[in-house]
Amino acid sequence: MTKRQFGYLLISPTIIMFxxxxxxxxxxxxxxxxxxxxxxxxxxxxxxxxxxxVNMLTNERFWNAFGFTMAFTALTVGFxxxxxxxxxxxxxxxxxxxxxxxxxxLIPWAIPTIVSGFMWKFMVHDQYxxxxxxxxxxxxxxxxxxxxxxxxxxxxxxILADIWKTAPYVSLMVLAGLQGIPRSLLxxxxxxxxxxxxxxxxxxxxxxxxxLATAVLFRLIQSFKVYTVIVALTNGGPGNATESLTLYxxxxxxxxxxxxxxxxxxxxxxxxxxxxxxxxxxxIRDKVEAGRKGRAR
Amino acid sequence: xxxxxxDKALFYAFAAFFVATIGFPFFWQVLNSFKLEKDIFSxxxxxxxxxxxxxxxxxxxxxxxxxxxxxxxVSVFATLASMALGSMAAYALARTRIRGTGLIxxxxxxxxxxxxxxxxxxxxxxxxxxxxxxxxxxxxxVNTLFTLTLTIWFLVPYMHSIPAELExxxxxxxxxxxxxxxxxxxxxxxxxxxxxxxxxxxxxxxxxxxALVMNPxxxxxxxxxxxxxxxxxxxxxxxxxxxxxxxVVPLIAMVLALQKRIISGLTSGGLKE
Amino acid sequence: xxxxxxxxxxxxxxVFSVNAMGGKDKAPEGPVTLNWYxxxxxxxxTQSEIVAEFNRxxxxxxxxxxxxxxxxxxxxxALLIALRSGDSSIDFFNADVTWTATFxxxxxxxxxxxxxxxxxxxxxxxxxxxxASYGGKIWGIPFRTDAGVLYYRSDLLKKYGKAVPSTYDExxxxxxxxxxxxxxxxxxxxxxxxxxxxxxxNAVEWFYSNGGAVIxxxxxxxxxxxxxxxxxxAMVSAYQxxxxxxxxxxxxxxxxxxxxxxxxxxxxxxxxxxxxxxxxPKNSTVVGKLGVAPLPRGPQGRQGISVLGGWQLFLNKNSRxxxxxxxxxxxxxxxxxxxxxxxxxxxxxxxxxxxxxxDILSAYPFYGMFLDVFKTAAPRPQSPFYAEISGILSTEVQxxxxxxxxxxxxxxxxxAAMEKVGR
Numbered sequence: 001m002t003k004r005q006f007g008y009l010l011i012s013p014t015i016i017m018f019x020x021x022x023x024x025x026x027x028x029x030x031x032x033x034x035x036x037x038x039x040x041x042x043x044x045x046x047x048x049x050x051x052x053x054v055n056m057l058t059n060e061r062f063w064n065a066f067g068f069t070m071a072f073t074a075l076t077v078g079f080x081x082x083x084x085x086x087x088x089x090x091x092x093x094x095x096x097x098x099x100x101x102x103x104x105x106l107i108p109w110a111i112p113t114i115v116s117g118f119m120w121k122f123m124v125h126d127q128y129x130x131x132x133x134x135x136x137x138x139x140x141x142x143x144x145x146x147x148x149x150x151x152x153x154x155x156x157x158x159i160l161a162d163i164w165k166t167a168p169y170v171s172l173m174v175l176a177g178l179q180g181i182p183r184s185l186l187x188x189x190x191x192x193x194x195x196x197x198x199x200x201x202x203x204x205x206x207x208x209x210x211x212l213a214t215a216v217l218f219r220l221i222q223s224f225k226v227y228t229v230i231v232a233l234t235n236g237g238p239g240n241a242t243e244s245l246t247l248y249x250x251x252x253x254x255x256x257x258x259x260x261x262x263x264x265x266x267x268x269x270x271x272x273x274x275x276x277x278x279x280x281x282x283x284i285r286d287k288v289e290a291g292r293k294g295r296a297r
Numbered sequence: 298x299x300x301x302x303x304d305k306a307l308f309y310a311f312a313a314f315f316v317a318t319i320g321f322p323f324f325w326q327v328l329n330s331f332k333l334e335k336d337i338f339s340x341x342x343x344x345x346x347x348x349x350x351x352x353x354x355x356x357x358x359x360x361x362x363x364x365x366x367x368x369x370x371v372s373v374f375a376t377l378a379s380m381a382l383g384s385m386a387a388y389a390l391a392r393t394r395i396r397g398t399g400l401i402x403x404x405x406x407x408x409x410x411x412x413x414x415x416x417x418x419x420x421x422x423x424x425x426x427x428x429x430x431x432x433x434x435x436x437x438x439v440n441t442l443f444t445l446t447l448t449i450w451f452l453v454p455y456m457h458s459i460p461a462e463l464e465x466x467x468x469x470x471x472x473x474x475x476x477x478x479x480x481x482x483x484x485x486x487x488x489x490x491x492x493x494x495x496x497x498x499x500x501x502x503x504x505x506x507x508a509l510v511m512n513p514x515x516x517x518x519x520x521x522x523x524x525x526x527x528x529x530x531x532x533x534x535x536x537x538x539x540x541x542x543x544x545v546v547p548l549i550a551m552v553l554a555l556q557k558r559i560i561s562g563l564t565s566g567g568l569k570e
Numbered sequence: 571x572x573x574x575x576x577x578x579x580x581x582x583x584x585v586f587s588v589n590a591m592g593g594k595d596k597a598p599e600g601p602v603t604l605n606w607y608x609x610x611x612x613x614x615x616t617q618s619e620i621v622a623e624f625n626r627x628x629x630x631x632x633x634x635x636x637x638x639x640x641x642x643x644x645x646x647x648a649l650l651i652a653l654r655s656g657d658s659s660i661d662f663f664n665a666d667v668t669w670t671a672t673f674x675x676x677x678x679x680x681x682x683x684x685x686x687x688x689x690x691x692x693x694x695x696x697x698x699x700x701x702a703s704y705g706g707k708i709w710g711i712p713f714r715t716d717a718g719v720l721y722y723r724s725d726l727l728k729k730y731g732k733a734v735p736s737t738y739d740e741x742x743x744x745x746x747x748x749x750x751x752x753x754x755x756x757x758x759x760x761x762x763x764x765x766x767x768x769x770x771x772n773a774v775e776w777f778y779s780n781g782g783a784v785i786x787x788x789x790x791x792x793x794x795x796x797x798x799x800x801x802x803x804a805m806v807s808a809y810q811x812x813x814x815x816x817x818x819x820x821x822x823x824x825x826x827x828x829x830x831x832x833x834x835x836x837x838x839x840x841x842x843x844x845x846x847x848x849x850x851p852k853n854s855t856v857v858g859k860l861g862v863a864p865l866p867r868g869p870q871g872r873q874g875i876s877v878l879g880g881w882q883l884f885l886n887k888n889s890r891x892x893x894x895x896x897x898x899x900x901x902x903x904x905x906x907x908x909x910x911x912x913x914x915x916x917x918x919x920x921x922x923x924x925x926x927x928x929d930i931l932s933a934y935p936f937y938g939m940f941l942d943v944f945k946t947a948a949p950r951p952q953s954p955f956y957a958e959i960s961g962i963l964s965t966e967v968q969x970x971x972x973x974x975x976x977x978x979x980x981x982x983x984x985x986a987a988m989e990k991v992g993r
Contacts (some may be wrong), residue, residue: 001473001474001475003393003394004395005387006393007388007474008395009394010388011389011390011395011401012403014383014385014445014449017382017411017445017552018405021416021420021439021442022408022416022442023404025415025416025419026411026415027643028419028422029416029418029419032419038992039375039672039676040672040676040954040992041675042677055990059990060983060987061965087380087898090311090312093308095305097312097375098312100316102556104316104320105319106560107319107549107775108319109563110499110519110548110549110551111323111548112502112505112544112545113503114505114520114523115326115520115523115541115545118537119322119326122325123325125534125791125910127338127817128338128339128534129338137435140624146816146817147560147817148817149972151972151974164319175492176564189476209468218410221410224412225413227505231505231524236765237819237820239965240556240965240969241544241974245414246414249383249414250510251961253417253418254510255647255650255957255961256958257650257672257957258954258958259418263418266414267415269414270411270412273410273412287406288399288406291390291391291402291454292402293454425654426658430652431652431657431659510651514607514636514638514652515657515659524639525639525640
């Protein structure tokens, strides 16, 4: 057996796996989105063309879910990047105790999303939530606030819970980027008389760009598929204020048994995801090239 | 005070704030898991009496041991499968000059970006067709898929970083490709495989969507089982906090024991939630 | 290739061993074990008592109770997913009255005409049989019915010489007065108004009790009506005047009960089973202080109308033990079991005769009123697409309650959305 044949042998399980459980399902979802296919009609399928897409685009619930998901994505990723930059800057100091910071950072990352959702639900409870107690004791609120019964409150808590879980991880990625910046560059700028702020914006940030771009790409896409934290905290309420696209799709599939329309929603999610990915083509090209050529990252 | 002292003070002030905000929810969960119900409801921070009753209830009112067993089985097997397949694929992609590496890498990257909701319904049907719905095997397969992207991306650069001369020397000595792979390359990348294995394990342990959709009534994993405690009568917060702590403790222990590896793994790939 | 071979063997054996652990279905031989997917056990554990009694007559049929998730929508989701998979390990299961059309039309359950013929249905309340029927066949055996009722603080009404209100206007006025005299801090009304089935029940009762409807007998959607708008507006303004707890839009029935049991409510809309819980001093500060009455009516309604709730048993089409399962299902819907549930859990029996049962009436005198309640009680809209209809209804009602839409607009939107369902 030649080495190349051996290579094909080794890669074949992966190709089968991806073909069967990723490529085929994607094609199948796209295909089903053109059919009427419902639990209540047995397993029969009728071609209906673009009907589901037309219904989707004229459906208020869809626009609500899309709007919320977009806002959630923009806000969480925005805050996570800003906080990640700040945290990483702090963790990059050589003071004793920074090892502890790095361990603490890992706690929210390692905790299952569903568990962190319950934690937050408990902390913001309208009668025995510690957050209400704290806010009242410092005089910010007079009465306990039923956060999750209000649109703004429920959205804010979801965003907060997501930031808590993910910003520390973003900061770790940024930290790795910071440590890759040669000290000599910053020292040279120091000698040239550049202050710390100028140095940060002229040297550090531009050099962090590749790391940030990767982090933002993955965070955008992960945030866009938000689901688990919502299930634990608000289950889409109040009303459907916090119903994300994924939650809406899963309810369409598995509560209503409407597989055709659900597939249209899922296909839309995929289209948006592709759109996001296209905005970051450079990142993707770099990644793939690095994988092919073994270029150091 | 000098600039240095200011800097140091600022750092510690920040560090204190950071540790407090990040750690508090977890601290509050663990603290309340030991409290009596009346102290939870009256928001007494540090009551006079603590109790293990919540932990007893967590195991008795729902089959938490069974949930844990399911999660351990699925996470371990999916991780092993992903480590095995991932290292094979990474070796093939990085070191054997097969055709189509670019295309395969693009597919791998796309799958890692793919929202699970896009494929959940066809995968449900596929797994059903294979008769594996409501089994651990079904969940192992799905989780292997999602962690496989991680292991491949992590291990391809690792494979590249090993000097070609090592393999070439062995080939001159007459070693076939299998010997090169198993005797030379694998021992060298073993630490990397282990590191990515930890990341994969945590990812599987925390997965919720597929665990819910594929095994709603029979094989419950911890993430799905946790939702079972909420009852119509009331939410037993003490019990939920105790169960959450039980679920999280293995992960926290892993993180503390293996933090160096985890950090190096996380920061090199950038492909993990 | 030794290593590779080993690896392959390990992988293959892994897959098989994991599969084996997942539990293969056993063929029925000798004593049968049935898997019953049921509610989580009640505090009094009545389910296992009934199983034990059943085993006295049928020692060869073992019944293994498997608990379903607590929320009704989670139960539905879990069961639909599991049954679609062709899972034969579920023999029979508890099903809500609203599920009949969905399960029957999708062919996931077995019709029961053979096991539960017309001759055996005489003692059952007509509403429960109607709810179990679809397309000319019967699909469920009812073991419990339910109807929304009004709980009131009998001690406070007596103290201030107030009658039990028969209209919502009266209810809010009475409560405001009592609250003022009691020094504030109490709410007028509470119910399970979190987005979900509980809210659908509450809202449908408001509509029906004001002469409105959701789906007309001819199948037309009629939710966008003046009657419905009027009563919904009244509820919105009551909520915004804080006559209901501010958090009520995220309250499940447990949260609503908690508010009542902690003495913060004058009135509560809930199911009868809350009564047994309210009399447990461990959870409740209002032991001996609650009364139960029919629901009030709206300004245009002739009387308060309760929605019918309740549970029945469905038989999985893929069950391998249908005959044995049917035996237990019949037993569980029999007098012994329903009476025990009534006495221990204040479940409402689906059998008429039990409402004149001496033991039940002496324990809970208010059971006497239910035969009257059932005369007018109405089912929720019936549709194979019930889950969607209900989801639209509860979501739009919440939109109105929290003030992001007017009541009229919310109902118009609900009308438009419901008209699209199933088309």
